[in-house]
Amino acid sequence: DSDLQELMEQQRKNLLSTLPRQRWQGSYLYKYNGFWFSTMQMPGLVEFRKHFQARDSDVLIITTPKSGTTWLKALAFALMNRNIYPINQNHPLLNQNPHTLVLNLEYLSPHDKQHPDYSFQGSRRLLGTHCPLALLPESVMNSGCKIVYLCRNIKDIFVSYWHFTNKLGSTETSFEEFFDLFCKGVSLSGPVWDHVLGYWKASLDKPQKVLCLKYEEMTQEPAFNLKHLAEFLGCPISQEEETAGAVDEILGLCSFDQMRNLEVNKSGTLGNLRNHAFFRNGKVGDWKNDLPSEMAGRLDQITAQKFHGSGLDL
Ligand code: A3P
Numbered sequence: 001d002s003d004l005q006e007l008m009e010q011q012r013k014n015l016l017s018t019l020p021r022q023r024w025q026g027s028y029l030y031k032y033n034g035f036w037f038s039t040m041q042m043p044g045l046v047e048f049r050k051h052f053q054a055r056d057s058d059v060l061i062i063t064t065p066k067s068g069t070t071w072l073k074a075l076a077f078a079l080m081n082r083n084i085y086p087i088n089q090n091h092p093l094l095n096q097n098p099h100t101l102v103l104n105l106e107y108l109s110p111h112d113k114q115h116p117d118y119s120f121q122g123s124r125r126l127l128g129t130h131c132p133l134a135l136l137p138e139s140v141m142n143s144g145c146k147i148v149y150l151c152r153n154i155k156d157i158f159v160s161y162w163h164f165t166n167k168l169g170s171t172e173t174s175f176e177e178f179f180d181l182f183c184k185g186v187s188l189s190g191p192v193w194d195h196v197l198g199y200w201k202a203s204l205d206k207p208q209k210v211l212c213l214k215y216e217e218m219t220q221e222p223a224f225n226l227k228h229l230a231e232f233l234g235c236p237i238s239q240e241e242e243t244a245g246a247v248d249e250i251l252g253l254c255s256f257d258q259m260r261n262l263e264v265n266k267s268g269t270l271g272n273l274r275n276h277a278f279f280r281n282g283k284v285g286d287w288k289n290d291l292p293s294e295m296a297g298r299l300d301q302i303t304a305q306k307f308h309g310s311g312l313d314l
Pocket of ligand 1: 063067068069156160256257278
């Protein structure tokens, strides 16, 4: 068994040594099939692509980091499991972080097993990933598995990102360098524009399969978006449920203030990451406080160019 592990470790190192890499926040990002991934993501991503078999009943939550993944995971978990876990003081979201309840496939690194165990949940699996569409295992697109993609204003993603990496204690890269790399597409699962466009186009081609939500719209019209999500996932909220307050209860349970103030999210950890880092201020347009206008202009320009003709407006 240890021989096998050693062999796999060697294969991983061999793969990494063939990929272009970029120094990034105290570590490296690797360019793999046109997208950038961290040392931590790479082994699990490769395993996921090789071995994950999607089921028709699966639901995948897909984002680029800092688009509001934590929020969407919480909403989807509460929605899909509302019959097993009624919204009361025993709800799992009150003592577990959404990333613990909805695992990211590429972080399921098979350290002590030949292949990661993807069959860890009940009949309907709810999982997350930052994997771009072009790199998804074939079974995801060829099965009935549903994808919920969340996008967000690129300037807000960038600023959220900067604060997040700082909270992780990695201050090797300056704000200017970090920005420059981000513009060149060098960020976790970046280029962010290519990531978003892939799923945006898929949502237009296959609206029954891929639902694209926007962070800004969810903030503005949370009830409408939650009900839409429930319908898409095949677990619509009935009139009786709504009258009984189900929509407000789920939104309340998953709201930024509620979640940020939970003990598990104030002091809990996820590997070497503090849960607290996932909750900053959850505002739309907060980039204005950190991004000088020339930088904002440069990001807007890239965004306009990349999204031109796609109908996508972020
Ligand atoms: P800000 O840094 O702009 O506050 P991700 O979950 O993809 O890592 O994204 C993190 C961003 O989502 C952060 O944005 C965070 O504050 C915000 N966020 C986390 N939980 C949220 C919630 N329940 N509702 C709204 N926004 C939330």
